[in-house]
Amino acid sequence: MSKILIKIILMLTASLMLIVIIGVTAIVKSKNIIMIETNTNKSLVEFFSISVDPDKKYIGNTENNSFNYQFENFVIDEKTWWGKMAKTFINKDWYQNIATPKTRIVIIWPGQRKEEIIKHIGTVLAWNYKQRERFSDLIENATPKMKEGKYFPGRYIFNHNATPEEVFDAINKTFQQFVLKRYTPEISQKVPLKQALTIASLLEKEADNFDNMREISGVIWNRLFIDMPLQLDASLQYVKGSLNSSKTWWPKVKSSDKFTKSPYNTYLNKGLPPAPIGNPSDLAIIAALNPAKTDCLFYFHDNAGKYYCSKTYEEHKKKIKQKL
DSSP states (O other): OOHHHHHHHHHHHHHHHHHHHHHHHHHHHHHHHHHHHHTOOOOOOOSOOOOEETTTTEEOOOTTOOOOOOOSSOOOOTTSHHHHHHHHHTTOHHHHHSSOTTEEEEEEOTTOOHHHHHHHHHHHTTOOHHHHHHHHHHHHHSSSOOSSSOSOOEEEEEETTOOHHHHHHHHHHHHHHHTGGGSOHHHHHHSOHHHHHHHHHHHHHHOSSHHHHHHHHHHHHHHHHTTOOOOOHHHHHHHHHTSTTOSSSSOOOOGGGGGOOOTTOTTTSOSSOSSOSSOOOHHHHHHHHSOOOOOOOEEEEOTTOOEEEESSHHHHHHHHHHHO
């Protein structure tokens, strides 16, 4: 074997070892960040604000509202490198065992449906079918009684053998703290909680940031004001993801799906779906209650994620031809 070949092998071996070291370091760092951030106490603002009046069919001006929200159990940003690491490896035993073999981290991502969440928690805590069912029943029967909308997004740390009751208790207390205690009777009179959670759950799937949530919230409310079908693909994704034949929780929508018979099909049915389609963060709830004031009735995102809205369908079609 020539000296040149030996040098090449040594260089490749060193490079491979360096890559492995960097990868392991990044994984350990991401786990540490999640642990530290989860245990960091942050102040919580008081009650939710509201600027929409469904009875008067009016959206107030909130341009000067800073929406000073902070989270104690705040949500991981999926766009950060450690957020991506967490989403990729969080269900793996070896990842959970790094540095903390007796504890488990559970992450509920904003907008996830309950089946996704229960599968994740059940995997991380090694629950059997009965334990998963028990947990689901506890959440569903807690006040207010709903199947979706109450698995509050965030990061939770449990003992590795945590029971369904213990996990329910933590998530339910967080939902009470961040939603129920902040949702005043005055707000409920204008927008019932279930309605706000339903709109917020749609925003989680239709928008890509808080400002965009408020923009789309404005369009949703404008359509509700004039009794116009919402025609949101997110609702169809929820319908398709509920089918046993679906291979993903949020499958892509085809034109033919718009004719699917379901109370959650916002193309066939006017108004909101009968219940939330997922579990929204309080950011989405804020956006649902405080939509951006707009004249738009139609919107879309281009391939780069940029948002466009229009007052008329003709204008909407023209923009689509130009931007897509």
